[in-house]
Amino acid sequence: MGVASGPEVLFSRERIRERVAQMGRQIDLDYAGESIVLVGVLKGAAIFLADLARSISVDNTFDFVAVSSYGKGQRTSGAVKLIKDLDQPIEGKHVILVEDILDTGLTLGFLRSLFEQHQPKSLRIAALLDKPSRRVEKIEADYVGFTIPNQFVIGYGMDFAERYRNLPDICLMPSCRPQAPAE
Numbered sequence: 001m002g003v004a005s006g007p008e009v010l011f012s013r014e015r016i017r018e019r020v021a022q023m024g025r026q027i028d029l030d031y032a033g034e035s036i037v038l039v040g041v042l043k044g045a046a047i048f049l050a051d052l053a054r055s056i057s058v059d060n061t062f063d064f065v066a067v068s069s070y071g072k073g074q075r076t077s078g079a080v081k082l083i084k085d086l087d088q089p090i091e092g093k094h095v096i097l098v099e100d101i102l103d104t105g106l107t108l109g110f111l112r113s114l115f116e117q118h119q120p121k122s123l124r125i126a127a128l129l130d131k132p133s134r135r136v137e138k139i140e141a142d143y144v145g146f147t148i149p150n151q152f153v154i155g156y157g158m159d160f161a162e163r164y165r166n167l168p169d170i171c172l173m174p175s176c177r178p179q180a181p182a183e
């Protein structure tokens with residue numbers, strides 16, 4: 001089955017909406033009376049950040065970083081490089097790194113170390129999806145939308161070769177599962 005004939009839905013837009021709203025409520029409780037900086041990892045987290053931010057009532061600002069990641073395929077090279085840095089200093093601020101998927105953990109491991117050097121007041125991670133079975137780097141998210149097995153997904157910001165980010169649901173990438181083992 002090709003994507004054109006309709007990919008298999010793993011999480012519907014309604015389920016995503018419900019879960020992201022819950023995550024926002026939890027963040028509101030945890031940061032009541034504080035200000036936070038939401039740092040999205042481009043491009044995959046853009047849609048998640050947009051929805052998560054609108055589920056949050058505490059004072060917040062956005063920033064974005066970009067790193068080299070999977071490129072046009074499904075495999076990571078293991079090397080992570082910063083392509084776009086923060087626009088604003090995060091020193092002394094409460095920061096939540098917002099990511100679409102925590103997979104091998106190489107990306108968030110890299111960003112966490114980098115951000116810690118800037119001495120934020122606190123640093124947490126919100127990941128919409130978590131694939132713990134693929135983990136290489138020892139890292140956990142503080143807020144997780146859904147935990148999934150070793151499957152390649154597309155939609156709601158997540159791509160395959162830069163396509164399908166606009167699908168409103170999170171879908172399984174046809175003929176691409178399970179993924180190759182993490183290196």
Ligand code: IMP
Nearest residue numbers: 044101102103104105106107152153158
């Ligand atoms: P990590 O560095 O291996 O944790 O990979 C994180 C990044 O890999 C995510 O932010 C995604 O951009 C990408 N990625 C991992 N799994 C998938 C997937 O199933 N679909 C689309 N992108 C993925």
